[in-house]
Amino acid sequence: MATTAPLDPTATPPATPAPPPRLTGRQRWVLTLLLGAQFMIAVDFSILNVALPVVGRGLGFPLADLQWVATAFALAAAGFTLLFGRVADLFGRRRVFLAGMAVLGVASLVGGLAVDPAMLLVARVAQGLATAAVTPAGMALLTTSFPEGPLRDRALGLNGALMSAGFTAGAVLGGLLTDLLSWRWAFFLNVPVAAVVLFAAPALVAESRPADRPRLDAPGAVTVTGGLLALVYGFTSAGERGWGAPLTVGALVVSAALLAAFHAVERRAAAPLVPVRILRRRGVVWGNVAGLLAFASETSLVFLMTLYLQRVLGFSPLATGLAFGVLGAGTVLGGVLGARVIGRIGTRSTLVTGALVQAVATASLVLLGEGRGWLTLLLVATFVGGVGNMLAIVGFMVTATSGLPDAEQGLATGLATMTQQVGITVGIPVMSAVATAHTSGAAGPAAVLHGVSLAVLLNAALAAAVAVTSALFLHGRRRTA
Structure with missing residues (x-):
């Protein structure tokens, strides 16, 4: 009969794996506050898009100048982001964040009370400048509030989800507010949110800046x-x-x-302003290339599908905005899953996988036809593509901000935010040029559908380029809890 060896009382028991880190109560409040501010910023990018014709009629905008309501915001937001990200590093991220929120609240109030085009455009420029300050400062506060690893991955994943969902939600909110109340509420909505952030942030968010403050x-x-x-x-x-x-x-x-x-x-x-050494980091350079293409492709796809839904299927602006709620749900799901996927397969694989999913889902939209029965394909493809796009964006944010000291987080997040805003801004003109260049001067549904289909192919190619460049030029890293 076999015998069992006696247990050695001095033996060390096998180590059990450490549980994954959890957010503290204070960290949850910090996360909620910063994510709420970033979500509001993202909403501002698109909330006026569906309301532009109504704004033009209300304030007497010439039709040719109406696009400046969006362009004035985009120019200031994208052009000054890198500068304000560095200013936040030098003078205090919380200080710049709060100053930007204050400007945003005042500018939104002025925009809502605008009585002529000039007053509205000044408000939009001020909103853009506030966005250029709040976004990189808020991102730097987010990365320095959570240690590099699973907690930061989770925070960045949720941030990416809400930023992308905010862009989509802006279209829905813009349609609802314009139909039910007035386009002015697209501005007024920011005022109470800014007030809450200004009241709560000083007590919850610690100041963050490097010990040495070099000259600007x-x-x-x-x-x-x-x-x-x-x-x-x-x-x-x-x-x-x-x-x-x-x-x-x-x-x-x-x-x-x-x-x-x-x-x-x-x-x-x-x-x-941008040390050359940081541009030698492969993760910073190629991570931002991936982010630029990811944001350009997904936000411009919203524009293309807006053309399809309204010009081909005949949907109203409100119905179009509601249809994009499915895309928003996909981006939220992708953001929630992002940190978990990174923990399982690594940052580069997450970026590559998400981009490939987005590319395949987008390419399927080439099959869309002129009947409303094709709406099912659009909803499924945009949902799946939204999940893939957000996985790629979370991978981009983690890649572009990892491996850097806290003193350079404002710079890294400023670069990433600049990439995001330039991508959002330049994607739509490119796709618009492709879609309209192939309509042969015709305005019928068939001509619009042809132009949209060609632009969709280019859009899918951009998503595929994210996967290819990330697979070739980024190092694979797997997160551990």
Whole structure:
């Protein structure tokens, strides 16, 4: 009969795996506050889109100038993000975050009370500047409030989900508020939210800034801000006038010259706005390339599907906004799953997998036809594509902000935020140019559908490019709890 060896009382019991870290009560409040602010910022990008015709009639905007309601916001938001991200590093992220929220609240009140086009455009520029301050400062506060690892991955995943969902929710809210109340409530909605954040943030969010405060790189700030403004304006002009228009070409040439000058300045500056060493980090460079393409593809797909739903299927603006609720649900799900997926398969694999899912789902939209029965395919494809896009975005945010000291988190999140906002801004003009260039001057549903289908193919190719570049140029890293 077999005997059992006696137990050694001095033996060390086998180690049990540590439970995954959990958010503390204070961290939950910090997360809620910062995510709420970022969600509101994302809503502002799109909340006026479906209301623009009503705004134009109410304030006497000429039809040709109506697009400036959106463009004025986008120019300021994208052009000044990198500068304000660095200012937040130097002078305090919470301070810049709160200042931006205060400006946003006041600008939203002014916009809601606007009596003429000039007053509204000033409010939109101020909203854009506030967005350029709040977004990178808020992101830096988010990354420094949670240690690198599963907790930060989870926070970034939720942030990405709400940012993307906010862009979609803006279309829904804009339609609802315009139909039920007035377009002015698209502005007024921000005021109480800004007030709550301003009241609660000082007690919940700790100040964050590096111990040493170098001088602000003024030449770098001027060249990069001018370059980004010219870039966004050039792409916007391309969507309106075409790629060969003198204004479009001139703006893009000026942008290229200023951004090249910025790179030269940064190589020689004692305290550069963007240290050249950070641009040698593969994760920062290729992570931001992936993020640019991911944001450009998904936000411009919303534009393309808006054309399809309204110009081909005949949906109202409100019904169109509600249809995008399915896409919003997909992005929220992708954001919630993002940290878990990264924990299982690693950051690069998550980015690649999400982009491939998005590419396949988007490509299926080429099958759309002129009958309303095709709505089912649109809803399923945008939901699945939304999940994939958000997995890619979470992978991008983790990649672009990992492996850096807290002193450079404002810079890293400023770069990532700039990437996000430039992607949102330039994607739509590109897709608009492709879609309208192939309608052959016709305005019927068949012609619009043909142009949309070609643009959808390009959109799917952008998503596939995210997968390819990430697989080739990023290192695989797996998170551990």
